[in-house]
Amino acid sequence: MRNRSADFRSDTTTRPTPAMRAAMAAAEVGDDGYADDPTVNELQRVAAARLGKEAGLFLPSGTMGNLLALLVHTGRSEEVLLEASSHIVRSEMGGIAAVAGVFWRPLPGEHGAIPIAAIEAACEGKGYGTARLRPSLLCLETTHNAAGGAVLPLAYLAAARDVARRFGMALHIDGARLFNAAVALGAPAEAIARHADTVTFCLSKGLRAPVGAVLCGPAPLIARARLLRRMLGGGMRQAGILAAAGLVALESEVDRLAEDHRRARALAAGLAAIHPSLCDPGRVETNLVMVDFAASGRDAEAWVRLFAARGLTCRATGATRMRLVTHADLDDADIAALIGVVREAWQG
Ligand SMILES: Cc1ncc(COP(=O)(O)O)c(C=O)c1O
Structure with a gap:
């Protein structure tokens, strides 16, 4: 009889490593409400650099990262193109409608990837009447949770980005498991992130940190997300204690x-x-x-x-x-x- 228990439900069940606990205990902290927690600032700098983005914002969850992306990229009553079984559609409690006030157009994907032709058709308004909302954001998910951890190929991301640009849409990647995708592709996370305007990734899944996600993107958008994070109640204070574990995660857990x-x-x-x-x-x-x-x-x-x-x-x-x-x-x-x-x- 085994005397060990094992949890296959999710990578979110991972406990922080001894190195994380040590880093948390020793973390230099400040008040992130005033943006002067040095460990949070360092995590945001390191995360943005890893993704090749200008700025990062430390958040309590990936869900908040996606919601902030929706808020910074869209105006009320605009439309977001989403894969029909994406986490935002299935598992984020309707924040997209309840908080962001935007309308989702769910487009069925193949192994997590919305066919490029379907994105184009949605932007051209095919299948809709003349009165339609403006699609202002395309959200993609990699790895794709409901599609069994499927990875979006880099060529697909490049094609999706081109369509988004052509139709004046921003592109956000829900990369809760971005580093799993990068490792599977044998490419740096930046090779994925470069195709998107903003990217959320989680520290608390396979990367083993106890709490946290980072939203990365252009500095003006991240500055706006920082204000809206406060609106959502996601402003934290001596959050460096948590960010310290995130820094260890990025340093030691990716490979x-x-x-x-x-x-x-x-x-x-x-x-x-x-x-x-x-x-x-x-x-x-x-x-x-x-x-x-x-x-x-x-x-x-x-x-x-x-x-x-x-x-x-x-x-x-x-x-x-x-x-x-x-x-x-x-x-x-x-x-x-x-x-x-x-x-x-x-x-x-
Ligand atoms: C694809 C995807 N996006 C977003 C999230 C949300 O992350 P969090 O649980 O940190 O809110 C998850 C969580 O499982 C996820 O799998």
């Missing part, structure tokens, strides 16, 4: 993400070897593994209970579906244990 991707591939291969309908290893590009237990005769909740009995915490994402996430707090034995539970139950 390590390759290990999470390797484990995700091993997990997918192990499950597909039990039954090919369980998952498609060819679709595993980063650290998310989408599993479908439809052929097992058990629903996803039943699998959640089976896993829980072995100390493996998982979450159903549909009647028969589950998203399994690899991260630094899982090891090879945890991967093998999960595959073992499925193999045993499948054969029994």
Whole structure:
């Protein structure tokens, strides 16, 4: 019997590293309300430099980063083009409408990528009557959560940027897992970010920091986002204690993400070897593994209970579906244990 528990629900469950805790304890702090917390300022500088942007803004969450991007790029009653299953559409509690007052046009994607022709058609107003809202922002998500951690190719991003420019739209990237995308592409994060006006990335997912995200972009937009962050109640004070962990994350955790991707591939291969309908290893590009237990005769909740009995915490994402996430707090034995539970139950 395993005496270890392992959490496959999300990379957000990772605990801060000893180096992060040490950096937090030693962090020099000020009052970020007055922009004089040196550790926050350093994180914002480092993050912006990593993304090749002028400025960065430290935030409590990726959700706030996306909302601020919507607020700085759009006016009320304008339209935002979004992939239909994007995190902003599915999981950010309607802030886009409730707070930003903009209207979303959900466009179905293929593996997270809205076809370029569909973006063009939306901008040209095809399928709409003459009265329509102005599409002022295109939002893309990489890696794409609901598409199983799919990575948007650099050539796709360049083409999307060109369409956005042609139609006078800004381009924001929800890069909650931007560094997973960069590692998977074997490219610096800047190679992704250069195609967007603004980019949000999270420190508290695979990068293991306890809290935080950074919105990066041109200095005037970030200055405006800073004011609006206050409106949203996201202004923090001695936030350097949190930013210190973010600096360690950027310094020490980015390259390590390759290990999470390797484990995700091993997990997918192990499950597909039990039954090919369980998952498609060819679709595993980063650290998310989408599993479908439809052929097992058990629903996803039943699998959640089976896993829980072995100390493996998982979450159903549909009647028969589950998203399994690899991260630094899982090891090879945890991967093998999960595959073992499925193999045993499948054969029994
Ligand atoms: C693609 C994507 N965007 C945004 C977020 C929001 O990040 P946060 O939980 O920090 O608000 C998440 C969180 O899972 C995400 O997966």
